[in-house]
Amino acid sequence: MKQITQQLKLPAELDNLDRVIGFLETKLEQCDCPMKVVTQICVSVEEIFVNIANYAYPDHMGECLLELTLAGEDDAYNKMVLCIHDSGKQFDPLKKEDPDITLSAEERQIGGLGIWMVKQSMDQVEYRYENEKNILTLTKTW
């Protein structure tokens, strides 16, 4: 069993989205994570980071901390656990009602798809509020 943990802490601003994605791509690719899984993880984290940047800190600038743990056996990594922390207003994104994905284009609401994509792409998504921090944990194996 081997394991590495790396962190990225940065202001929760949309301008930093590229840094977040760059960090994930670099670390995941170094661990030979398949391209498809890298994309699934990046799409998921983008949704969450953008939500934090847009809504977590309505009246002041705040930070977002990503804590990425990669784990595996002797020769290869096969599991990612990513904790995304913010100290903005308390918000559980998992409580959002799932969108009705069977509706026609005309009936569709513009929105609500982001967190649904996260739930569909990851193996596990957990939310907790602890020490005045929102902590969302994404788990994915490959």
Add this chain to the structure above:
Amino acid sequence: MNINVKSEGNKKWIELDGRLDTTAAPQLGEVIEKELQEPVKELVIDMEKCAYVASSGLRVILQAQKSINRVQGSMVVKNVNETVMEVFEMTGFSDILTIE
């Protein structure tokens, strides 16, 4: 993201080159809105060089589909790669869009 537009009569091709993420989505939204100010009957979105779509990108594509429906035109999404196709499937977009 680079967006290339080609026109022929009332048909338009929009080629996406790069990631359709939260930063690029408004850019594509503006291009589509501008192009649809002209009478368009057929809109092709070519995704051969786009391997990444965020939900903000999906919203722009849905908006384009609604706009083209309103003028009784048709829209086709072409050359969708496997990862993007999965995003379309998990969100039910594969039922809404015409994918070739």
